[in-house]
Amino acid sequence: MKALTVAGAGIRRLLRDRTALFFMIVLPILIIVVIGTVATGGDRVRVGLADQGSGPLGTRLAADIEHSPALDVRRFHDQTALARAVRRAEVVTGIVIPADLDASLQGGGSARVMLLAEPGNPDQQAARAAIQAVVGDHAALIQAGRFAAGQAGVAFEQGLEAAQASVGRAPVAAVRISTTGGSKVLPKGFGYSAPTMLVLFVFINAVAGASSIIESRQLGIHGRALEAIPPRTIVAGEVLCALATCLIQAGIIVVVGSAAFGVSWGSTVGATALILTWALVGAGAGVLCSSVFRTPEQATAIGPTLGVALGMLGGCMWPLQIVGPGMRAFGHLFPHAWAVDGFIVLTSQHGGLADITRQLAVLGAFAAGLLLLATLQLGRRLTA
Amino acid sequence: MRAALLIATKDLRQRARDRSALVLGFVAPLAIAALMSVAFSGTTHFHARLAVVDNDHSPLGSALVGVLRSPDLAAVASVRQLAEADARSAVTSGAQEAALILPAGFSAAATGPGPVPPIEVIANPDHLISGRLAEAVAQGFVAQLNADRLSVQAAVGAGATAPAAELARRASALQLPETVVDRPSGQHELDAISYFAPAMGMFFLFFAIGFGARGFWTERREGTLDRLAVAPVRPSTILAGKALSIVVYGLASMTVMWLVTSLFFGARWGNPVAVALLIVDVVLAVVALAALVITWARTERQVDSLSSVAVFGLTIIGGNFFFISAAPTVMRRLALVTPNGWALRGFIDLATTSGGPRVVVAPLLAILTFTVVVGALAAAQARRLVVG
Numbered sequence: 088m089k090a091l092t093v094a095g096a097g098i099r100r101l102l103r104d105r106t107a108l109f110f111m112i113v114l115p116i117l118i119i120v121v122i123g124t125v126a127t128g129g130d131r132v133r134v135g136l137a138d139q140g141s142g143p144l145g146t147r148l149a150a151d152i153e154h155s156p157a158l159d160v161r162r163f164h165d166q167t168a169l170a171r172a173v174r175r176a177e178v179v180t181g182i183v184i185p186a187d188l189d190a191s192l193q194g195g196g197s198a199r200v201m202l203l204a205e206p207g208n209p210d211q212q213a214a215r216a217a218i219q220a221v222v223g224d225h226a227a228l229i230q231a232g233r234f235a236a237g238q239a240g241v242a243f244e245q246g247l248e249a250a251q252a253s254v255g256r257a258p259v260a261a262v263r264i265s266t267t268g269g270s271k272v273l274p275k276g277f278g279y280s281a282p283t284m285l286v287l288f289v290f291i292n293a294v295a296g297a298s299s300i301i302e303s304r305q306l307g308i309h310g311r312a313l314e315a316i317p318p319r320t321i322v323a324g325e326v327l328c329a330l331a332t333c334l335i336q337a338g339i340i341v342v343v344g345s346a347a348f349g350v351s352w353g354s355t356v357g358a359t360a361l362i363l364t365w366a367l368v369g370a371g372a373g374v375l376c377s378s379v380f381r382t383p384e385q386a387t388a389i390g391p392t393l394g395v396a397l398g399m400l401g402g403c404m405w406p407l408q409i410v411g412p413g414m415r416a417f418g419h420l421f422p423h424a425w426a427v428d429g430f431i432v433l434t435s436q437h438g439g440l441a442d443i444t445r446q447l448a449v450l451g452a453f454a455a456g457l458l459l460l461a462t463l464q465l466g467r468r469l470t471a
Numbered sequence: 472m473r474a475a476l477l478i479a480t481k482d483l484r485q486r487a488r489d490r491s492a493l494v495l496g497f498v499a500p501l502a503i504a505a506l507m508s509v510a511f512s513g514t515t516h517f518h519a520r521l522a523v524v525d526n527d528h529s530p531l532g533s534a535l536v537g538v539l540r541s542p543d544l545a546a547v548a549s550v551r552q553l554a555e556a557d558a559r560s561a562v563t564s565g566a567q568e569a570a571l572i573l574p575a576g577f578s579a580a581a582t583g584p585g586p587v588p589p590i591e592v593i594a595n596p597d598h599l600i601s602g603r604l605a606e607a608v609a610q611g612f613v614a615q616l617n618a619d620r621l622s623v624q625a626a627v628g629a630g631a632t633a634p635a636a637e638l639a640r641r642a643s644a645l646q647l648p649e650t651v652v653d654r655p656s657g658q659h660e661l662d663a664i665s666y667f668a669p670a671m672g673m674f675f676l677f678f679a680i681g682f683g684a685r686g687f688w689t690e691r692r693e694g695t696l697d698r699l700a701v702a703p704v705r706p707s708t709i710l711a712g713k714a715l716s717i718v719v720y721g722l723a724s725m726t727v728m729w730l731v732t733s734l735f736f737g738a739r740w741g742n743p744v745a746v747a748l749l750i751v752d753v754v755l756a757v758v759a760l761a762a763l764v765i766t767w768a769r770t771e772r773q774v775d776s777l778s779s780v781a782v783f784g785l786t787i788i789g790g791n792f793f794f795i796s797a798a799p800t801v802m803r804r805l806a807l808v809t810p811n812g813w814a815l816r817g818f819i820d821l822a823t824t825s826g827g828p829r830v831v832v833a834p835l836l837a838i839l840t841f842t843v844v845v846g847a848l849a850a851a852q853a854r855r856l857v858v859g
Contacts, residue, residue, distance in 0.1 A: 104772075105772070105776045106772070106775045106776045106779050109776060109779055109780060109783075110779065113780075114783050114787075117783075117784075117787055118787060118792070121787055121788075121792070121793065121802070122792070122793060124798070124799060124802065125793045125794075125797060125798045125799075125802070131600075131603075132600065132603075133797070148649075156603075157600075157603035157606070157607060161800075173658075174658045174661075174820075174823045174824065175661065175796055175816075175819050175820070175823065176660075176661040176794075176796040176797075176819075176823075177796045177797075177803070183654075192648060192649070196648070197648045197649065197650065198648065198649050198650075199649075199650055199651070199652045200649060200650070200651050200652070201652055201653075201654050202651055202652065202653050202654065203654055204653065204655070213517055213519070213547060213600055213601075213603065213604045213607075215651065215653070216544075216547075216603075216604050216607035216608055216611065217603055217604070217607045218651060219607065219611050219651050220606075220607040220610035220611055220614070222649050222650075222651050223610065223611055223614035223618075223647060223649075224610075224614070225649060226614075226618065226647035226648055226649035226650075227614060227617055227618030227621050227622075227647065228621070229648050229649065230618045230621075230622055230645050230646075230647055230648055231618065231621040231622040231624070231625040231626075232625065233648070234622035234623075234625065234626055234641075234642060234645060235622065235625035235626040235628065235629035235631065236629065238626040238629070238631035238633060238638060238641070239626060239629035239630040239631040239632075240630075241629050241630065245629060246625065246626075246629050249625040249626075249628040249629035250621060250622075250625035250628075252625075252628055253621055253624035253625045253628050254621065256624055258584070258585060258586040258587060258620065259587070259613070259616075259617040259620060259621070260577075260581060260587040260589070260590065260613035260616050260617055261587075261589040261590070261613075262589060262590045262591075262592060262606055262609040262610050262613065263589040263590070263591050263592065264591075264592040264593075264594065264602060264605075264606045265591070265592075265593055265594075266593065266594050266595065266596045266599070266602065267559065267562055267563045267593050267594075267595065267596075268562060268563035268564065268565060268595050268596060270596045270597050271565060271597055272597050382491075384489065384491040385490060385491050385494075387491070388491030388492075388494050388495050388499075388678075389491065389494050392494065392495070392498075392499040392502070392503075395503065396502060396503060396506060399503070399506050399507070399510065400506065404792075405510070408597060410510045410511075414509060414510055
């Protein structure tokens with residue numbers, strides 16, 4: 088009961104601390120919004136397009152490029168602006184439709200669509216293949232229009248009209264695309280940013296929260312409390328306070344993620360178990376840090392840095408699918424990677440509690456180890 | 472001047488003794504940059520693992536495999552020829568990212584006038600770009616075939632009188648009249664470490680706002696400032712000393728990041744004079760921000776809140792945590808409200824061109840404007856604080 092009083096005092100102090108509330112509420116939401124907005128559209132290659140005003144054929148080609156499902160197209164007024172965007176990596180490739188395209192094609196010649204890119208960059212090769220497919224379709228229309236005009240003895244425009252009318256009528260060799268298998272990464276957009284930021288911020292705020300325990304020790308609050316209550320009660324109170332902080336932080340992100348950004352957290356039972364276990368890991372790490380760090384400044388400086396570094400290793404900043412196998416294995420030496428894996432099973436693979444038992448077991452072991460160390464160390468500090 | 476130097480030296484000595492300042496100014500940015508460098512090494516490039524299935528067992532099938540293994544695609548995809556069942560299970564498991572399946576009877580149908588069975592592309596949902604690449608290759612493969620068929624149909628539609636078989640024979644000699652040609656941009660590619668080294672350096676540099684402001688308030692609480700105020704030292708000298716300590720700390724932090732990431736992690740920062748100018752400019756902006764926090768805060772708690780808001784607000788909006796180039800246009804514009812957003816644009820331009828200081832004139836001026844405005848706001852109340 089007295090442990091609850093100690094925990095309650097800690098929580099009240101936290102709720103009065105505007106800086107802590109900024110880190111718990113404003114910052115995670117802001118980052119979820121920013122990363123969620125940036126981490127969309129990853130299925131399409133970003134390209135830039137400058138049509139140098141060739142005429143109707145060029146305009147049609149530009150429209151076809153814009154409608155390609157593989158390309159995310161941004162328009163540019165001139166080649167200089169396009170080249171700058173390529174250099175700044177705002178687009179992977181710049182497409183230039185030359186001013187003489189219409190004249191060349193109508194005059195029976197051939198035309199060249201220019202691609203501005205770094206030739207050694209294979210991202211550009213993916214864009215190139217997609218652009219080539221669109222240009223190929225456009226070229227087929229021109230070829231057919233010219234052929235029709237020549238064979239029927241009519242003007243190019245009439246041949247082109249016949250070609251356009253024939254599109255869809257001639258039996259063509261089609262390409263059918265489908266997907267197979269379950270995803271091993273989090274969904275795009277907020278479905279990616281909300282769970283990863285939950286993992287990141289529960290841990291960071293727990294570790295940074297060690298500063299308030301250190302302050303209690305420095306200000307003699309623990310010393311005075313020890314006159315009335317045994318050390319183990321204070322330790323239990325501090326652990327409860329850290330756990331409650333982690334759960335509040337997780338709750339804020341879950342509620343805001345669901346209500347404001349429509350994030351799906353998967354199976355309720357599975358997500359609850361995962362979040363509870365993760366909160367226990369955070370509480371253990373936070374209380375342990377309160378014994379390891381000597382001053383509140385150390386906790387607020389080193390804690391978040393440690394949290395960010397572990398978040399990077401664990402797939403909170405970028406999907407672990409993109410790093411090498413060695414780095415992925417190394418990341419799984421730390422709890423963050425297991426928590427993110429758990430959310431991938433719940434949200435991308437629609438798994439339930441039974442499907443995340445391995446992740447829960449590993450996280451449970453981390454939590455048990457950290458909490459044991461944390462209670463022993465804090466108990467020792469209190470009685471020293 | 473001597474008094475300002477003395478004050479700055481004292482502040483720097485205090486900061487050197489404070490391990491948290493050393494961690495945030497030097498250890499943390501280098502550790503994060505090292506992590507990013509390792510994580511992204513060899514992963515910045517797209518490379519697809521494609522399977523190809525030839526159920527047609529024909530020269531056309533061999534031609535498709537030939538296209539996939541052509542020098543053009545070698546840099547972007549590795550290709551394995553598999554049986555259909557193996558290819559499907561490999562894509563499902565993620566061992567292969569996508570597969571192209573040429574159906575049985577494809578070439579027989581392609582040479583006749585009737586329908587042609589479709590080429591199937593299957594993709595793993597985590598590798599949709601690889602799927603798109605496979606789709607584009609397949610589309611390119613059938614493009615000439617389809618163009619010839621369309622030509623015959625169009626000629627008939629336009630009133631050509633020759634028999635269809637003769638038209639088809641004539642059309643088979645045609646070549647697509649549009650091609651795609653590459654024009655190298657002639658610039659350097661922006662890699663992850665060259666972006667995140669200055670981005671993380673600036674993020675941790677911004678913590679100096681909090682250090683500077685908190686140090687000032689601590690001295691105020693402990694009475695050091697009052698004692699200085701009655702000494703024959705002008706308020707502006709005290710402020711200059713404080714500012715100088717932030718400048719030295721900030722310059723040291725950013726310079727160490729610059730040197731270490733250039734020498735050990737392969738980061739490309741570009742023209743040294745321009746980099747130095749940008750760093751000085753950003754550090755001055757940090758001094759102005761620290762001054763603003765000092766003058767706006769009413770309590771030490773407020774110092775913490777305001778500096779946290781400044782550090783995280785500016786760095787999140789400015790693009791220090793994500794690759795700003797990949798962000799939507801509105802976010803790229805919003806980033807230019809912040810000095811760090813402008814500095815990142817400058818660092819990107821320096822890393823991707825061979826240009827000198829002229830490349831960063833606009834970022835330098837924008838950051839300077841920010842510094843002057845913020846500094847003026849702070850200066851308006853500075854005297855009140857020093858003299859109590």
